[in-house]
Amino acid sequence: MKIIGINASPRKNANTQTLVESALNGAAEKGAEIRLVNLRELNINGCTGCGRCKKDIGKCVQKDDLTTLLQDMTTCNAIVMGTPVHWYHVSAQFKMLVDRFYCFSYYVENPEKRGEYIMKSVFPPGNSLLFIISRGDPEPAAPHYSQLYDHLNEWLAIIPHELGVGKYKILHQHGAGLDRQSAKNDAALLEKAKSAGAGLVI
Numbered sequence: 746m747k748i749i750g751i752n753a754s755p756r757k758n759a760n761t762q763t764l765v766e767s768a769l770n771g772a773a774e775k776g777a778e779i780r781l782v783n784l785r786e787l788n789i790n791g792c793t794g795c796g797r798c799k800k801d802i803g804k805c806v807q808k809d810d811l812t813t814l815l816q817d818m819t820t821c822n823a824i825v826m827g828t829p830v831h832w833y834h835v836s837a838q839f840k841m842l843v844d845r846f847y848c849f850s851y852y853v854e855n856p857e858k859r860g861e862y863i864m865k866s867v868f869p870p871g872n873s874l875l876f877i878i879s880r881g882d883p884e885p886a887a888p889h890y891s892q893l894y895d896h897l898n899e900w901l902a903i904i905p906h907e908l909g910v911g912k913y914k915i916l917h918q919h920g921a922g923l924d925r926q927s928a929k930n931d932a933a934l935l936e937k938a939k940s941a942g943a944g945l946v947i
């Protein structure tokens with residue numbers, strides 16, 4: 746079983762990376778073949794919206810460091826996707842990756858309702874996703890901010906939905922502030938991440 750862990754924090758060895766690594770270690774202990782990808786080390790572009798992937802589904806015409814990663818994501822069994830919260834949302838690096846997932850989806854006309862289109866995906870439906878989200882704010886956040894975080898969870902749920910992936914989980918780190926060692930000093934959280942990673946191995 747192959748599992749790819751993606752760290753979308755621009756900070757090296759900080760909270761998101763620590764938690765993604767814990768999840769990968771948990772999976773490795775269960776016999777999985779693991780690989781960590783730090784998006785900050787890759788040369789990646791955002792989606793240009795060219796639409797060519799709608800003619801050759803599953804393939805993005807751009808040639809950058811996401812070219813092979815996107816293909817590898819379709820041949821592994823599970824993916825751990827970690828991001829810090831930046832401005833009440835995912836990091837820019839994470840969003841660039843997700844935009845490129847556009848190549849996996851296509852539209853077909855609803856056979857039961859002409860003129861209405863349904864999104865389909867060539868992404869393997871059996872893949873599991875584990876999201877790891879590290880944020881500075883505590884939980885619960887102040888009332889106004891709580892709504893913004895609810896929105897973030899709703900947005901994350903769109904990813905497995907659009908990819909057609911049945912199983913996903915979200916693991917949160919709250920209250921990290923700007924301390925990059927915060928996850929390393931939280932044994933209970935590290936254990937949670939490890940067991941979430943182990944849970945990906947079937």
Ligand SMILES: Cc1cc2nc3c(=O)[nH]c(=O)nc-3n(C[C@H](O)[C@H](O)[C@H](O)COP(=O)(O)O)c2cc1C
Nearest residue numbers: 754759760761829830831832833880881882921922
């Ligand atoms: C540009 C930027 C924006 C941030 N925005 C938020 C935010 O909206 N909410 C929050 O709780 N923390 C925010 N933070 C704090 C990070 O989410 C927090 O430090 C997290 O642990 C960083 O993960 P990392 O250590 O893996 O980089 C922000 C940090 C940066 C650098």
